[in-house]
Amino acid sequence: MSSSxxxxxxxxxxxxxxxxxxxxxxxxELANEIGVDNFTLREVARRAxxxxxxxxxxxxxxxxxxxxxxxxxxxxxxxxxxxxxxKKHSPLEQLEHIGIAYVMFAYEHHAxxxxxxxxxxxxxxxxxxxxxxxxIDAQSVLYNTILEAQVVKKIMTSDAKNISLxxxxxxxxxxxxxxxxxxxxxATAESAKKMARIVVQQAIQGILSKE
Amino acid sequence: MSSSxxxxxxxxxxxxxxxxxxxxxxxxELANEIGVDNFTLREVARRAxxxxxxxxxxxxxxxxxxxxxxxxxxxxxxxxxxxxxxKKHSPLEQLEHIGIAYVMFAYEHHAxxxxxxxxxxxxxxxxxxxxxxxxIDAQSVLYNTILEAQVVKKIMTSDAKNISLxxxxxxxxxxxxxxxxxxxxxATAESAKKMARIVVQQAIQGILSKE
DNA sequence: CTTAAATTCTGAACAGTGTTAAGATATGCT
DNA sequence: AGCATATCTTAACACTGTTCAGAATTTAAG
Numbered sequence: 001m002s003s004s005x006x007x008x009x010x011x012x013x014x015x016x017x018x019x020x021x022x023x024x025x026x027x028x029e030l031a032n033e034i035g036v037d038n039f040t041l042r043e044v045a046r047r048a049x050x051x052x053x054x055x056x057x058x059x060x061x062x063x064x065x066x067x068x069x070x071x072x073x074x075x076x077x078x079x080x081x082x083x084x085x086x087k088k089h090s091p092l093e094q095l096e097h098i099g100i101a102y103v104m105f106a107y108e109h110h111a112x113x114x115x116x117x118x119x120x121x122x123x124x125x126x127x128x129x130x131x132x133x134x135x136i137d138a139q140s141v142l143y144n145t146i147l148e149a150q151v152v153k154k155i156m157t158s159d160a161k162n163i164s165l166x167x168x169x170x171x172x173x174x175x176x177x178x179x180x181x182x183x184x185x186x187a188t189a190e191s192a193k194k195m196a197r198i199v200v201q202q203a204i205q206g207i208l209s210k211e
Numbered sequence: 212m213s214s215s216x217x218x219x220x221x222x223x224x225x226x227x228x229x230x231x232x233x234x235x236x237x238x239x240e241l242a243n244e245i246g247v248d249n250f251t252l253r254e255v256a257r258r259a260x261x262x263x264x265x266x267x268x269x270x271x272x273x274x275x276x277x278x279x280x281x282x283x284x285x286x287x288x289x290x291x292x293x294x295x296x297x298k299k300h301s302p303l304e305q306l307e308h309i310g311i312a313y314v315m316f317a318y319e320h321h322a323x324x325x326x327x328x329x330x331x332x333x334x335x336x337x338x339x340x341x342x343x344x345x346x347i348d349a350q351s352v353l354y355n356t357i358l359e360a361q362v363v364k365k366i367m368t369s370d371a372k373n374i375s376l377x378x379x380x381x382x383x384x385x386x387x388x389x390x391x392x393x394x395x396x397x398a399t400a401e402s403a404k405k406m407a408r409i410v411v412q413q414a415i416q417g418i419l420s421k422e
Numbered sequence: 423c424t425t426a427a428a429t430t431c432t433g434a435a436c437a438g439t440g441t442t443a444a445g446a447t448a449t450g451c452t
Numbered sequence: 453a454g455c456a457t458a459t460c461t462t463a464a465c466a467c468t469g470t471t472c473a474g475a476a477t478t479t480a481a482g
Contacts, residue, residue: 163413
């Protein structure tokens with residue numbers, strides 16, 4: 001058989017070949033188009049030229065599809081944060097860049113970002129939930145940078161966990177405000193970035209030890 | 212006819228008497244029970260002992276009902292913040308109390324809080340949208356306190372708008388993290404309050420001028 | 423008081439949804 | 453080759469939001 005690159009060569013095949021990924025991509029597009037609330041599994045199937053029941057051979061149910069999307073999104077966020085954390089900068093500058101990158105990720109992937117944080121997706125309990133792990137991995141980028149900053153310079157007052165929670169809260173809060181409040185109607189990428197910079201810089205000020 | 216207090220005296224009346232409020236209350240309960248995603252207008256009607264079409268005589272559609280709920284919730288939030296802002300404290304203490312109150316409001320009214328921030332509810336444009344107004348009113352409690360703090364003591368570095376955005380972001384971020392992340396499974400009212408205090412105190416540190 | 427108008431509710435219906443079950447079609451293995 | 457398995461379709465179920473015609477009730481007008 002041909003490699004997985006040739007997806008659109010023969011679209012009328014009974015077996016799609018790579019339906020799972022096609023569904024995921026269609027789902028991302030749909031969510032970004034019509035929003036998260038009207039998001040429909042049947043429409044996803046429609047866009048993949050497939051019957052409404054087909055997705056159930058690749059996902060347990062609609063929520064499982066969304067869950068998969070959320071996990072992928074967390075991984076993309078993790079790499080985005082790691083990329084923002086350039087080695088050439090000081091830990092404090094890295095913190096600022098990570099914070100801004102978080103907000104920009106939310107702004108540029110609003111639908112996926114909304115899927116990432118839904119109480120309904122939080123697993124019942126126990127077992128290493130992949131979604132939870134992916135979320136912790138993303139947080140670790142921020143957390144580790146804080147640790148590094150503390151080691152290099154004794155610059156932080158409170159302990160790393162509190163600092164992390166606080167910085168995470170600011171950037172996450174600004175992100176959701178930008179997406180879910182009336183601001184979303186007038187916000188642009190530039191204004192979002194500007195707000196992110198201002199807010200993050202202020203927040204970092206709060207964790208510096210006064211000299 | 213009797214006063215509006217006697218709601219449950221004659222439950223079999225064709226005309227309910229105060230269906231609109233009954234629907235709103237049933238909706239609040241339902242949302243807090245089964246969450247925001249599975250929230251169903253038909254179930255609301257069912258709980259009000261009324262046909263599925265009855266709500267349409269009091270609300271344009273499901274979204275209009277949710278919108279009404281969100282507006283009410285914003286007003287409740289506003290009074291909660293005003294109550295937290297006790298006159299006896301200094302403006303800075305007031306800021307701290309307001310921030311904590313915000314987080315606790317979210318924790319105690321999770322379903323309503325989620326209804327308050329939904330991109331879908333943001334009106335198309337123009338005209339004084341009551342939801343937007345209610346949101347601004349709530350923000351004003353925080354904003355005015357910042358202004359007062361700046362007047363009493365020249366204690367803030369950045370300007371009030373930036374400070375407000377930053378503080379709003381922290382408390383809003385922590386709120387949604389507490390509600391929508393895996394933390395929600397283990398969080399209690401006490402742990403939430405503790406986190407709120409820590410995070411808000413750190414954030415306020417960031418806006419104090421260094422002496 | 424009578425009667426017309428307006429309000430509030432019901433019942434039945436429509437399209438659309440998530441999901442399942444039974445069967446058709448293709449793929450992979452031996 | 454043939455058999456098991458994975459993948460897809462068709463049909464159906466219960467449920468949803470919403471509309472519409474009409475019944476029950478309240479309000480207002482004569």
